[in-house]
Amino acid sequence: MNVEFLEALQDLEREKNISKEILIEAIEAALISAYKKNFGSLQNVRVHIDRASGEFKVYSRKTVVEKTNDSRLEISLEEAKQIDRRYQLEDIIEFEETPRNFGRIAAQTAKQVVVQRIREAERGMIYEEFSNREGDIVTGIVQRMENKNIYVDLGRVEALLAPSEQMQGESYRHGERIKAYIVEVKKTTKGPQVMISRTHPGLLKRLFELEVPEIHDGTVELKAASREAGARSKIAVYSRDENVDPVGACVGPKGMRVQAIVTELRGEKIDIVKWNEDPARFVANALSPAKVISVDIIEEEKVARVIVPDYQLSLAIGKEGQNARLAAKLTGWKIDIKSESQAKTLQILPATYEGQGEYEDYIYDDYDYEQGTEEPQDNYDETYDENYDYEESYEDLEQAEYEDVAEEQYDENDVHSEDYTVEDDQKS
Structure with a gap:
């Protein structure tokens, strides 16, 4: 029985991705409950499962006192000294009291407690995983819609996309794969609840981090972002390397990088401007x-x-x-x-x-990409002309x-x- 018991724990560890130690602790707690229920004991007991052999034993615990009031919970100092002269007042002495038929009874009684503990452990692990990912981007599959709330499957948990976090005019189809920003992770009685957003400016930042290697490795820094979801956004970028153009890096060859982000955001227009520590220049750029x-x-x-x-x-x-x-x-x-x-x-x-005069030297470096704009004239340098503006009216x-x-x-x-x-x- 003990060998099969340990093998079953190892299988659960692999299947549920829950530590074997957590499972053993849960079973020990369940056996304590089973012992007290079946043997009517009010004693302070402890159950220990041997991690190597799988054998378990029940110990009653008594506190050393000067004079006992309850023999089930206390032992006199005089009796304790007879067991071991080193015992002092307030020490805890354990006595083994494992019943003969405890294994069969415990298996029947402890089943529900063990299952419940495993569920709690799973929920705790999911909460820890996603609480550490607050402010990160996730990819999920649209599952269902209830009262304008969209539920998105993230694999181990369902995330909630509230109406206030949905892009205006955007529709969601069952089975559609979308990217979203984790705003908050809450603990509830039904398990962790993950709140995601499609309108948060952080989504725009994370998308650029995914698409632009220079931002991911720190060469280009995304200093600020402002967004009106579904309509237009602006981001300010800065290059730590003078040989790297931050705007050109974000736009990509023929606009490929920013095009991927615009497509993900359903055609939202994006202005990319240079950040400057001088507020006047920065405002002009913006x-x-x-x-x-x-x-x-x-x-x-x-x-x-x-x-x-x-x-x-x-x-x-x-x-x-x-x-x-x-x-x-x-x-x-x-x-x-x-x-x-x-x-x-x-x-x-x-x-x-x-x-x-000086304005033209840098303001035209700002590149505004709009989905669906017409191709530039023949004399436009296809490699990327810094003085070209799609919206010049x-x-x-x-x-x-x-x-x-x-x-x-x-x-x-x-x-x-x-x-x-x-x-x-x-x-x-």
């Missing part, structure tokens, strides 16, 4: 694809006052304010956008960041004419001098 004339940082109010050309105002604000809203979330600054004519009317002078000729006019207006108002640079402005 408003891509709009061009910025100047950014004035007001530290006390945590406000960035941005001036853009008149024809870029609607692009900077975005549909229903979406572009400006995402840029504010991305940078952590409140953004106040004014057109050039409004700035002149209010006599707001450009400060902190001066655009146009004005003709080159009109831009050139506007810049000529803008430069004349700036000279007349003495706003910029020929030697004006960003560094001079920061010193002032």
Whole structure:
């Protein structure tokens, strides 16, 4: 019996992925319960199972006291000294009391307790596994839908995708494989409950980590992300290696890397911009694809006052304010956008960041990928032109004419001098 018993424990260990020691402890607890139930004992007992032979024994435990009140739980110091002179008050003495037919009775009584303990051990292991994966991405299969809640099979446990965590307009079909972000793991009476999300900005970060090797190995760092799930997102990236273009690494050859993420997010548009430690430059980058004339940082109010050309105002604000809203979330600054004519009317002078000439050197590095955009013209370098913008909404000729006019207006108002640079402005 003992050999078969140990073999059965080993089989359970392999099948349930539960430690053999946990199973033995559960069986010991079950045997204690069985002993007390079948033999009507109120004693303090301990059951020990030999890990090598599989033999088990029952011990009653008594505390050494000066004078006994209950012989089932206590033993006098005088009696204890007769057993061993080294015993002192409050010591515990064990007496073996294994019944002859205890094995058969215990097997019948302890079965349910053992099964329950195994279930609890399984739930505990699942909880530990997924609680350590909070903030990670998982892949699951859609199982069913109940009251707008989507249940996703993650293998060992079912995860809950609540309505508030579902992307707007996204439908889920039975058997469909989806990726989701683990938001929280709760302990419940029915076992661990895993809460997942398809709208969390963390999902976007984890997807880029999966698709972009440079982010995974730490060469490129994803500094910030803002997202309106199902519509548009912005991420800010930074390269620790000056020879690696962070935006190009995220876009991938012919947009393959970002295309895979857009497909997973059901066509959600993604803006990839460069992060900069200078708040003014970072705000200007975050408003891509709009061009910025100047950014004035007001530290006390945590406000960035941005001036853009008149024809870029609607692009900077975005549909229903979406572009400006995402840029504010991305940078952590409140953004106040004014057109050039409004700035002149209010006599707001450009400060902190001066655009146009120097602006073009880096703002066009920002690449905006949209699913379904038309292919660029024949003269566009297929390898990846850093000065190409899919969302440019004005003709080159009109831009050139506007810049000529803008430069004349700036000279007349003495706003910029020929030697004006960003560094001079920061010193002032």
